[in-house]
Amino acid sequence: MGRHALLDAVIPLVAERFKALAEPARLQLLRALMQREHTVNELVLSTRLGQANVSKHLQLLHTLGFVRRRKRGLFVHYAIADRQVAKLCALMCARVRAETPRSRNGG
Numbered sequence: 001m002g003r004h005a006l007l008d009a010v011i012p013l014v015a016e017r018f019k020a021l022a023e024p025a026r027l028q029l030l031r032a033l034m035q036r037e038h039t040v041n042e043l044v045l046s047t048r049l050g051q052a053n054v055s056k057h058l059q060l061l062h063t064l065g066f067v068r069r070r071k072r073g074l075f076v077h078y079a080i081a082d083r084q085v086a087k088l089c090a091l092m093c094a095r096v097r098a099e100t101p102r103s104r105n106g107g
Helices: 011-020 024-035 040-047 051-063 083-099
Strands: 067-072 075-080
Touching: 024 040, 024 051, 024 067, 024 075, 024 083, 040 051, 040 075, 051 067, 075 083
Parallel strands: none
Antiparallel strands: 067 075
């Protein structure tokens, strides 16, 4: 596994982050944020999730380092924290697509 080995000390931290990504609403938020920066209100409109729900999920994603936020006037703007977050999502999506029966059968 090289320099990124799963050391005993980091296993609980990695598990906590994967657990956060196990929530479909959080994945919806990350998908929207991979397109561009958004405010909470914009995310509510694009995901059709409730405002309180979006805020709660964004707080956790921010705490765990998946998203960053910046205040501009009265609004807080959220964005993907860095390219590694998008890369992780793309990697897992590619893996899932490769495992689906349709893609294995060539169509």
